[in-house]
Amino acid sequence: MTFDLILLQIFTGVALGSIFVLVALGLSLIFGLLTIVNFAHSQFFMLGAYVGVAVLGLTGNFWVALLAVPLIVGAIGMVCERVLIRPLYGRGIDYPLLLTFGLGLIILELVRIVAGTEGIPFNTPEGLTGAMDLGVFFFPKYRLFLIAVTALILVALWVFLEKTPFGLIIRAGARDPEIVQVLGVDVSKVWLIVFGIGTGLAALAGVLAAPIRGVFPEMGVPVLVEAFVVTVVGGMGSLLGAVIAGLAVGITLSMTSLFYPEMTTLSMFVLMAVVLIFRPRGLFGRAGVLD
């Protein structure tokens, strides 16, 4: 066991965690504002991969797909919010939970009907194949790209939330939607857009994960579990928590697979259990949300 190998696994964990971060950010953003636990989130992830396949088939260009997928799936998400979820506001947390659970099943079945139950290959885009020499070890180029895109999205999201008027409304709306309305903001529009951003992020994660995880209708199923572990560890509704916990879960998985491969899947639940014992609200969660 060499230092290089450990470092390599940490890098692998960060790349794996990048996907978790993107999925959990969307989930957390939606929960933070709309107080909706979106059980369909992982199916928007899967839908992102399939829309990616479709756009790639039409244009042959991965970059176009990368740009188009979050926009298309985000728009689908907004239609779902407007038509299905909005009538349930003010009725407690369980109504939208059941609805999104059902919505997820419907998306899954629709994809099975339209695209078939077999998996679809998704090649690593040209120019991102092979490995890059990082001095100490060779690392797959595509995974480096994954880390870079996630970092870019994080910076963009931070600037959007902290430096723009709309970001200010989102931050205030998460804390006190009533005063935001009193100050003239139509919060239902804010919720609509936030739901679009959240589902768009899930879809982006889906198309980014496609070359690594493959594209098949059930690809969202483990993601839902992983995303919930990440949000619970990081704290429901906390974006910083989603980032830190996403990376922590990724690294935990990759390190366990190095030292004790049989325990890999279990390791993230152990991490979650430990966090829940010592801090039920999650690392960065607000008091009163879940404890």
Add this chain to the structure above:
Amino acid sequence: MLQVENLNAWYGRSHILQGIGFTVGQGEAVCLIGRNGAGKTTTLRTVMGLVARRTGAVRFKGEDIIGAPTHRRLGMGLAYVPEDRRIVRGLTVLENLRLGLVASPNRHKEAAVIDRIAETFPRLRERLHQAGDTLSGGEQQMLAIARALAADPEMIMLDEPSEGIMPVLVDEMFELFARLKREGLTILIVEQNVERALQLADRAYIVDQGEIVHSGLAADLMANPEIQEKYCAI
């Protein structure tokens, strides 16, 4: 400016407002007084559209807004400072002020408006980059008022502005209200501090058990301790 007719409101099954009616003329200051639980706060919240189950008429500048969503009111010129101030946690003083601008017609002249606010509220100027919820109670109240004024409303509704605030700051605040009134702002104020409220107001309404039980000139009411005793004593 504001005409309220036969206003009814419910929280769950309890019928809180039972046919409230009053008017506030342009440039006037009107106060609602009464015991705790009489329905004063609910009246303001219902005018703002924040109580889900409501009937009656709320005409603002002639337009019935009872069914309109809450957010439309600021754009029409009606601002509201709720009882508990509602300074948003995690936002700085400056960001709280900006929040008063983001959806207002003044959003494109942010710098000028913030400058003007800093002049009116020197206490806030020194604390622009401090977290809003670390201010003292009085400063938070000033911030809440400044935030509501950022949009240059024609009318402001104030709920218990003096509650839990040092007397010195209460003086300062009521001087500000008097000045705003002279400058043409229409004011509807709910206040436990009856004497202060009556000094500021032109007219007053006494609310009891969800109804208006008395109305008159503020000066007359001030000279009538029996009525004050009957409806406002705790």
